[in-house]
Amino acid sequence: MTLRLTKGQQPPAFRLPDSTGNEVALADFDGRGVVVYFYPKAATPGCTTEACDFRDNLASLQSAGYDVVGISPDSPDRLASFAANFALTYPLLADPDHKVARQWGAWGEKVINGQSGHGVLRSTVILGADGCVSLADYEVAAEGHVAELRRRLAQLV
DSSP states (O other): OOOOTTOOOOOOOOOEEEETTTTEGGGGGTTTTEEEEEOOOOSHHHHHHHHHHHHHHHHHHHTTTEEEEESSSSSSHHHHHHHHTTEEEEEEEEOOOOOHHHHHOOOOEETTTEEEEEEEEEEEEEEEESSEEEEESSOOTEEEEEEHHHHHHHOOO
């Protein structure tokens, strides 16, 4: 079982390629809050719903001091297509070996269509401007998650 991040914890650093092939590091967000969300596969129904929900709420999250970053096991090329097809303007990062998902607790056993296996657990980790975990939600539902997240962020202020 992968250990999950908890409030107050400093998360592991990462450096991953984005949808354009450029490297993005967690340190690039130093001094700013960041929403890091993990999703199983680009352009699937649930992942598209969640990604578009973050897109539609991006201005509100940014005005509250939070950047948004999505991480999946997809290749940069697949992420580029996903971003273009759905006008996703925040960074989408490729974690094909699941290293970051494992380190952040977003990898584990799951059941899909009655089949048990391991994969990315739809998860969201919020970091404050100090770089520490403010919230960590694992195995979230794609629909309605961003609205709930915004309510919880408003309570942190």
